[in-house]
Amino acid sequence: MRGAQSIRQGQARAGWLFVLPTLVLLGLFLAVPVLMALWVSFTDWNGRGSPFASGIGFVGPDNYRELVGKDGGLTRSDFMTSLRNNFYYVLLVVPLQTAFALFLALVLNQRMLKAVGFFRTAFYFPSVVSSVAISLVFLFLFSGGGVVNSMLDAIGVDGPTWFNDSRGLLHLAGDGLGLWNASEPPSALADGGMLGLTWWQWLAGPSVALSVIIMLVVWTTTGTFMLMFMAALQDLPLDVEEAARIDGAGRWGVFRNVTLPHLRPTMLLVTTLGLIGTWQVFDQVYVMTQGGPGKTTLTPAFLSYSYALENQKWGVAAAMAFILFLIIFAMASLQRWIFRDKDALELKRQERRTTKARAAAGSAA
Amino acid sequence: MLSSSRRRQASLAALALTSSLALAACGGGGFEEEGGSDPASSGDGPAELQVLIGSSGDAETQAVEEAAQAWAEESGNEVEVIVANDIAQQLSQGFAGGNPPDLFYVDAGVFGDYAEAGNLYPYLDQMADADDFYPNLVDSFTLDDQAYCAPKDFSTLALQINTEAWKKAGLTDADVPTTWDELETVAQQLTTPDQAGLVLGLGRDRVGAFLVQNGGFWVDGEAGEATATEPTNAEALEYVQGLLDSGSAVLAPDVDAGWGGEAFGTQKAAMTIEGNWIRGAMENDYPDVDYTVAELPEGPAGKGTLLFTQCWGIAADSPNQEAAVSLVEAMTTAEQQLTNAEAFGVMPSRESAQADYVEQFPQDAPFIAGGDYGQGPVNLPGLGPVVADLDSQLEQLKTADVNDILESFQQNAEAELK
Numbered sequence: 001m002r003g004a005q006s007i008r009q010g011q012a013r014a015g016w017l018f019v020l021p022t023l024v025l026l027g028l029f030l031a032v033p034v035l036m037a038l039w040v041s042f043t044d045w046n047g048r049g050s051p052f053a054s055g056i057g058f059v060g061p062d063n064y065r066e067l068v069g070k071d072g073g074l075t076r077s078d079f080m081t082s083l084r085n086n087f088y089y090v091l092l093v094v095p096l097q098t099a100f101a102l103f104l105a106l107v108l109n110q111r112m113l114k115a116v117g118f119f120r121t122a123f124y125f126p127s128v129v130s131s132v133a134i135s136l137v138f139l140f141l142f143s144g145g146g147v148v149n150s151m152l153d154a155i156g157v158d159g160p161t162w163f164n165d166s167r168g169l170l171h172l173a174g175d176g177l178g179l180w181n182a183s184e185p186p187s188a189l190a191d192g193g194m195l196g197l198t199w200w201q202w203l204a205g206p207s208v209a210l211s212v213i214i215m216l217v218v219w220t221t222t223g224t225f226m227l228m229f230m231a232a233l234q235d236l237p238l239d240v241e242e243a244a245r246i247d248g249a250g251r252w253g254v255f256r257n258v259t260l261p262h263l264r265p266t267m268l269l270v271t272t273l274g275l276i277g278t279w280q281v282f283d284q285v286y287v288m289t290q291g292g293p294g295k296t297t298l299t300p301a302f303l304s305y306s307y308a309l310e311n312q313k314w315g316v317a318a319a320m321a322f323i324l325f326l327i328i329f330a331m332a333s334l335q336r337w338i339f340r341d342k343d344a345l346e347l348k349r350q351e352r353r354t355t356k357a358r359a360a361a362g363s364a365a
Numbered sequence: 366m367l368s369s370s371r372r373r374q375a376s377l378a379a380l381a382l383t384s385s386l387a388l389a390a391c392g393g394g395g396f397e398e399e400g401g402s403d404p405a406s407s408g409d410g411p412a413e414l415q416v417l418i419g420s421s422g423d424a425e426t427q428a429v430e431e432a433a434q435a436w437a438e439e440s441g442n443e444v445e446v447i448v449a450n451d452i453a454q455q456l457s458q459g460f461a462g463g464n465p466p467d468l469f470y471v472d473a474g475v476f477g478d479y480a481e482a483g484n485l486y487p488y489l490d491q492m493a494d495a496d497d498f499y500p501n502l503v504d505s506f507t508l509d510d511q512a513y514c515a516p517k518d519f520s521t522l523a524l525q526i527n528t529e530a531w532k533k534a535g536l537t538d539a540d541v542p543t544t545w546d547e548l549e550t551v552a553q554q555l556t557t558p559d560q561a562g563l564v565l566g567l568g569r570d571r572v573g574a575f576l577v578q579n580g581g582f583w584v585d586g587e588a589g590e591a592t593a594t595e596p597t598n599a600e601a602l603e604y605v606q607g608l609l610d611s612g613s614a615v616l617a618p619d620v621d622a623g624w625g626g627e628a629f630g631t632q633k634a635a636m637t638i639e640g641n642w643i644r645g646a647m648e649n650d651y652p653d654v655d656y657t658v659a660e661l662p663e664g665p666a667g668k669g670t671l672l673f674t675q676c677w678g679i680a681a682d683s684p685n686q687e688a689a690v691s692l693v694e695a696m697t698t699a700e701q702q703l704t705n706a707e708a709f710g711v712m713p714s715r716e717s718a719q720a721d722y723v724e725q726f727p728q729d730a731p732f733i734a735g736g737d738y739g740q741g742p743v744n745l746p747g748l749g750p751v752v753a754d755l756d757s758q759l760e761q762l763k764t765a766d767v768n769d770i771l772e773s774f775q776q777n778a779e780a781e782l783k
Contacts, residue, residue, distance in 0.1 A: 046482040048460045049682075074754055074777040144621030164618035166760070183764075293618075295757050309453050311749030312478045 041318035047308075063319035068195070075307075075316060077196035082298040083327075084197065086279060088206040089299070092214050093221075094274040100222045101270065102263075105229035106255075120230075127223035135287040138216050139163070162212050166294030168204025169211060207296035213284050221277070225270045232266040233259070268339040272332055279328045300324045405488065407687035413443045414685055414692060417459075417466035419452040421709060428708040429696075436695040442688050460484050463682055467689045471514060471678035473505040474742045474752075479678065480508045481746035486679040487513040488690050497699075497715045504586060505741030506676045514676035515697050518711035520640040521735030522574050522670045524548075524662070528655040530555055530635035542662045545578070545604060552613040555635040562613040564634030565605070566625040568756040570742070571638055574671050575601040577740045578664025583755070583774060584743050591778035593771040601664070602767035609763040616763070630654055640673060641732040645710055660731040672739035674714070712736070751777045 036051065044059050045051040066072050067079045104123050108116055126134065141147050142162040149159035160167075167182065175182040180189075189200040206214060236259065244258045260267075282301040285291060291298035291306070300320055308317035416433060420426045426448055433444040449455045452470060459465030460482070471479060479485050489495050489503070489512040502516035526541070534554045542548040552562030565571050569583065576582050581597035584590065592598075608614035615634065622628035625637035630651030637643075638661065647654060661670050677693045679686055695701065702713035703721055712733050713722055723730050743752050754777060758770045 046478075047457055048482045048484050049463050050461070073780045074750055078750060078754070144618075161618060161621055164621075291753075292757065292760070294760055295754075306753075307750065309457050310475070311747070312457075312482055313747075313750075 037318045037321060040314055041322055043315050045314050047312045047314050051314075059315065063315040064323070066316055067319055067323060072196060078295070078298065078303060079300065079320060079323075080195045080197050081201070081295050082300045082303045084202055084204070085206070085210060085296060086281065086299045089210060089214060089281065090275065090278045092206065092211075093217050093278045094271060096214075096218045097221050097225060097274055098267070098270055100218065101225035102229050104222065104226045105233055106259075108226070109230060109233045120227075123226055124223040126220040129220075131220065131283040132287050134216065134220055135284050138212065139288055142212050160208050163209050163289060164293050165208035166292075166296045168207050168296070170203055170205030171200075172208075173205070204296075207294070209289055209293055210297050213281075213288065213297060216284060217278070217281070221274070225274070228266055228270055229263065232263050236262050264339060264341065268336065271339075272335055275331055275335060276328055279324060279331075405486070405491065405686035405690055406684050408684050411440075411442045412467075412685035412688035414445070414468060414688055415466040416444060416446045416692075417449050417452065417455060417469040418446060419470050420448045424709040425705075428705050432696055432701055432704075433692065436692050440688070440691060442692075444692065456484075459680070460682075465680040465682055467680055467683040467685050468692060469678050469680070470517065470675045471506075473672075473674050473676070473744050475749075476506050476513070476676065476678075477508055477744040477746035478749065480511075480513055484678075484681055485513050486681045486683065486686050487511050488679055488686065488693070489513060489515055491690055492694055492697075494715075494717075497717050498697075499714060499716055499736045501672055501736065501739055501741060502674050502714050505672065505674055505744055507586075508744075508746070509589075514678050515693050516714035517675045517677055517697065518702065518705065518714050519672055519674035519736065519739075520642060520712060521672055521732050521739050522571070522638050522640050522661060523731040523735065524659045525629055525637050525639060525643060526657050526659060527629065527632065527635045528657060530560060530632070531657075534635075541657075541659045544662050545664055548662045549608060549611075549613070552608060552636065553611065556613045560632060561615040561620060561628075561634040563608065563636045563638070564615050564617055564620060564622070564625050564628040565638060566617050568759055569752060570671060570673075571625070572602065572605055572759060572762065573740070574638065574661055574669060575605055575664060577669030577671065578661065578666060579604075579669075580664075580666030582740055583752075584745055584748070584778065586741070586744060589745055589782060591775050591782060593775040593778070597666070598771055599767050602762070602770070606762060606767060616760075618760075629656070641710065641712060641729060644729075658728060658731045660734055668738045670735040670739045672735065672741045674741065745778075745782060747781045748778060751781055 040051050041063055042058060042060060043051060044057045044062075066075045068076065072079075107113070108119055108123075113119075143149075144159075144161040144164070148162070152159040171180075171182045171185075174180045180186050185200040189203065190198050193199055194202070241254055241258060244254050249257065280301050281299050282305065285297050285299055285302045286305075289297040291302055301324065304317045304320040304324070307313040307320070414433075416429070418426070418429055420429070426446070430446045433446050436442075437444045447466065449469075453475070456465060456469060456479075465484070471485070476485075480487075489506075492515060495503075495512075495515070498516050499519070502519055503512050506513050506516065524542070534551075536551060536554065540547075540551060542551050548563075555562040573583065576598050579597045579601040581592065581595045581601065583593050583598075585592045605614070609616065615628075617623065617625055617628050620628045620633040622631065622633065625634075625639045626643045626646045628634045629637040629639070629643070630647060632654065647656065660668065663669075677696060679689045679693070683689060697714065699713060699715050699718040699721070702711075702715060702718050703725065705711055706713060706722060706726065712729065713719070716736070719733055719736070722733055751774065755770070755774045758765060758773065762770075
């Protein structure tokens with residue numbers, strides 16, 4: 001008994017030794033920076049010297065209050081504007097990129113298609129090109145006298161000056177439908193508001209400039225997610241599909257009842273990765289618009305960067321990062337809950353019930 | 366079951382332990398000394414200076430490097446010139462880590478934040494001939510009555526006029542506008558269906574000139590107060606709005622240009638208001654466009670323009686401040702500044718170099734004249750997001766209510782400055 005235990009102890013020690021490098025690295029490059037940032041978000045550190053030096057003032061939740069509190073001024077309205085922009089961005093990018101990726105994967109998964117390799121490469125190509133390079137190309141494509149406007153011109157449409165156009169799409173749509181006059185917003189929306197923005201501002205929708213970024217991101221990320229869907233589709237055994245066909249399912253029926261359920265884990269992965277990535281959008285904003293025009297492409301990640309590095313407001317910037325983390329965490333959890341496998345849960349519950357019933361029957365007997 | 370949860374606890378504890386050790390390591394160096402009026406620090410023996418510059422190109426890098434090496438040889442010290450990719454970020458890292466470069470460029474716009482945080486060592490009073498710098502430039506690097514650093518060089522705004530369009534409109538040298546009314550008249554005369562009379566770049570750094578000409582500005586730097594709601598400012602903005610409204614002036618994005626110089630070079634506008642950097646852009650990108658430069662027209666309160674400048678900042682944490690001051694002295698002599706002017710087209714920050722400069726570059730006389738009456742940028746600490754918000758609102762200057770813009774700036778700035 002004693003001998004066996006000491007052998008196990010040796011194993012434990014060896015185990016610790018093996019994970020130690022990882023623990024140290026994770027601690028040093030993940031846990032420590034996160035904890036430091038958390039500390040900074042509760043101080044008025046101005047970027048000079050160590051944030052743990054004795055002269056640094058602990059300000060409690062003041063930085064957070066400035067961002068979401070009742071009396072927040074410009075900082076709060078900047079932050080809320082960035083959350084609004086990013087919300088519309090996520091709302092459009094995630095469904096669009098998922099739908100396109102699934103569509104392309106289904107097309108490429110057809111056994112009849114020729115030159116699959118070519119198409120796969122072509123669709124995946126935007127994902128492997130640097131986002132900065134693609135952003136620059138888009139700057140030229142969408143400049144006022146650029147290719148896109150020339151093409152629109154050819155079919156008689158007067159294109160907007162994309163990156164200088166801060167008008168919101170919902171405002172424009174309402175204007176087009178005659179719901180309101182965008183230059184004179186209805187007072188019901190323009191007078192009231194919440195958290196530093198009026199209802200009218202909240203309901204702006206993505207601006208024309210932001211929609212260019214949305215197009216760009218959908219185009220570049222679709223390829224990656226397409227690969228994930230393709231991998232999952234290739235896992236789907238052919239016989240299952242054939243069996244469904246023989247049972248009388250049509251094309252749509254097979255897709256709806258066989259393919260889609262099979263893709264659920266991949267769907268969860270794709271939407272979760274998409275959600276996290278889109279809430280953290282930075283590169284494109286940094287390269288193309290720097291938050292303009294009219295702050296309509298400001299995102300929390302970019303705002304945090306600019307408050308910290310350009311304005312030495314490190315505490316507020318760190319607080320933004322943590323609020324963004326909470327938002328992402330909450331939305332990702334919600335997504336997991338929505339995508340949970342209800343059948344499997346039900347099955348487990350039944351099993352448990354049977355075991356309990358059996359045990360009860362056993363003890364009764 | 367039990368053992369697995371205990372193991373998890375143990376690993377969490379291990380993670381916490383390593384983290385707290387590392388945190389303690391990070392917390393090691395505290396910097397409590399105040400930059401204030403300490404004597405300049407200097408080590409034993411020759412110093413090794415690190416100089417971080419945000420260079421405009423090879424010409425500037427080379428000129429700075431040559432001057433630095435010449436100083437190093439003469440003084441027996443060593444200098445390393447580093448060209449920054451992103452100077453704000455690189456400086457931030459240095460300040461936070463406690464090992465910033467000894468000497469670096471500081472833009473007037475961010476000067477206030479750096480000085481307020483205690484990152485800068487005030488040394489201007491130790492310099493020989495410090496009175497020779499333009500007072501307006503020194504003001505741009507003064508916080509709470511303390512002048513910190515020596516202006517490196519400067520730029521100002523002036524009026525550029527397309528010669529061909531000018532002649533075509535039947536205008537002569539005598540018609541060069543010297544008042545707001547004349548500017549309005551010639552802008553109207555120069556406006557044709559495919560050319561606007563005047564194009565303005567976006568934001569406070571162009572429109573602000575009109576505020577100065579009307580005797581106002583966004584803030585009073587000396588008093589540390591926001592002054593945007595003074596009625597003179599609203600009048601100035603309304604004047605610009607009138608120009609935009611009548612169609613004789615446009616904003617650069619309206620003619621699909623990134624800045625005034627681009628719209629002027631592509632001849633979408635006959636006049637623009639830009640700084641002396643436009644000279645290089647015109648030479649390189651639009652060599653066929655002939656133009657002249659005039660001082661900005663006087664407003665009701667007299668002449669006014671905007672200054673843009675950078676200074677040589679010395680780090681408060683630098684161990685070689687004495688050597689750094691000596692290097693700055695070498696970098697800012699009138700002769701060196703004239704050499705720089707020739708190499709990469711900047712204007713000397715010393716008044717004693719003005720006459721020589723005008724002789725060498727007569728076409729730049731309207732720019733350098735602005736050194737006497739120009740106004741530096743908003744340099745009060747903490748106002749970064751506030752002026753960014755102002756710029757964002759000024760994008761809509763054509764249709765916006767100018768009082769709303771000024772009031773929201775006033776309110777935001779007051780909240781920050783209190």
